[in-house]
Amino acid sequence: MRFARGRGRRGPGLLGTMARTAVVAGTASAVSGRVAEAQHDRRAARHAAAAQQAAATHQAPAPQAAPQAPAAQAAAPQAAAPSVDELHAQLLKLGELRTAGLLTDDEFAVQKSRLLGG
Secondary structure, eight states, X not given: OOOOTTOSOOSSHHHHHHHHHHHXXXXXXXXXXXXXXXXXXXXXXXXXXXXHHHHHHTSOXXXXXXXXXXXXXXXXXXXXXXXXXXXXXXXXXXXXXXXTTSSOHHHHXXXXXXXXXX
């Protein structure tokens, strides 16, 4: 049985699905890298400020309060920005809305850039 062109199969097919998955995974990876880089930059700036203050007063840096538990340290940056998993889920939802025709390409681009902080 032969299908007429454009009929029979629905959806993007295997290659389309693979391409979309690769784009989403690449976007999530890029976002994860940016988040890690931003966290590193904030820590470096904090340490540099403490070192400058110590050098200005010619004193050793004051001991910090009791160190936070690793879980508490991880929770603080997540409050400012969504986790990579949450961001990935939001990007997938946007893609589904665009595929379903509920978002135009322009609306999708705006929402994606808002999520990625751009």
